[in-house]
Amino acid sequence: MSPLTWRLGDLFAKHAFLLKGLGWGGMPLHAVKQDLLEGRLVKLAIEDLAEESLILPMSAVYLTAKPPGPCRALAHRALKAVFRSHAVGPEVAQPHAPEVVAL
Numbered sequence: 001m002s003p004l005t006w007r008l009g010d011l012f013a014k015h016a017f018l019l020k021g022l023g024w025g026g027m028p029l030h031a032v033k034q035d036l037l038e039g040r041l042v043k044l045a046i047e048d049l050a051e052e053s054l055i056l057p058m059s060a061v062y063l064t065a066k067p068p069g070p071c072r073a074l075a076h077r078a079l080k081a082v083f084r085s086h087a088v089g090p091e092v093a094q095p096h097a098p099e100v101v102a103l
Contacts, residue, residue, distance in 0.1 A: 006022075019040060026054065
């Protein structure tokens with residue numbers, strides 16, 4: 001990796017850097033949508049990298065012996081509803097093993 005590469009752990013700082021024209025980087029769409037619509041940022045097409053490959057799967061994992069309480073279950077359902085169009089796989093439930101739910 002180049003010594004000229006900057007890595008930022010804070011998305012707000014990264015967003016500010018991008019708006020000032022200090023480089024390029026990946027950002028969540030919801031964080032930059034308005035900037036894209038108003039022309040402050042532009043979407044780059046990366047050669048040999050399909051846009052679908054940039055989607056990150058999300059999962060909620062818990063032991064079936066200790067299911068989430070009402071608050072966490074509500075949060076899981078809400079996240080699942082929001083991200084349903086980006087789900088990468090079906091829900092998976094295995095008896096007597098941790099349950100993995102694709103959000």
